[in-house]
Amino acid sequence: MEEWNLKKGSIRKIRDIVKNVKSSPQRLDVFKKCGEESNVKYTTSLQLDCPTRWNSTYLMLNTTVGYEKAFDKFEDLDGKVVIDFGEDLPCPDDRSKAGV
Template identity: 40%
Template sequence: MDETIVKVRKSVRYVRSSSQRQNTFKLCAEKEKVEFKGQLCLDVPTRWNYTYIMLGKAEKYQKAFKRLEEEDPNYLMTIREEEKEDGSDIDEVAWGMGDVDWEKMRIFSKFLKIFYDATLRFSSANYVTSNSFFLELMSIHDTIDLEYEKDSYLLKKMADYMKTKFEKYWGNFDNMNHLLYVGLVLDPRYKMRYLEYCFGTLYENQKAVDMAKRIKVVLVDLYNAYAQNQVGSSSASAAAQA
């Protein structure tokens, strides 16, 4: 994907580098009757979520970029010069973004969307997010596994690496905060039954059963702690009234 992403990044940077180029690109979009009206976004290479946004917006302007290659001779020429300055050995005839590049963008954007959406939901400040944590975790787990099992030269290798990372951070139950599971159980839409189902898809049978038992122990301990606190508060209140 790196080669395609670099092409998109250089193309977006070219368009955004001056108001004249932006106007030319806008005319290309109008001639191709592109309905999307959003601004092109230049990513931050170290932030994957910005790369996702860049690819998603650029993909909607595919026809406009194709037209820009025809109507602006400086477009590909400028990028080729940048490549030469970077020391890259490129084919000057075939450098522009082809159908394969656009297809890669669509596949990659679709794959990253699940992570982008999860990030937005986790970052919310206007509603509780603890009860959605495990649902998002399961969705990410299933997405990675699906791509890992596919015979896809584009995503299989990346999914393999991500699967290893996932197991490192989330594969060991002992390292996880049990309260994140409690948040799901206390959501009346899911309760304990759904958590047990999720454990069954993540782990072997006996381990799934053991994990469910441990969460039940945590729930009982929490209840007892709150009950004891309530009794203490009631006693103190009665003593004060006496």
């Protein structure tokens, strides 16, 4: 049960950062530039899941794997993200707990 709670918390953190990026056209543009600067060659756009549909959660997690370097650069570039998320900012450990 504890393992599931850790996984659930990690998925929530990833969902929140994807939602944050997709919530504003300006933020999405900054994220895309971070991807270009990080040489991310991923063709699928970020997917936000519907928490009641497991397959959409899988698709969200699967697309974030390709953008890992872009997320790292985005977090470095946009200080507001770090302030807003604080401890809830996903880290590589959260990605592994979520199964990605």
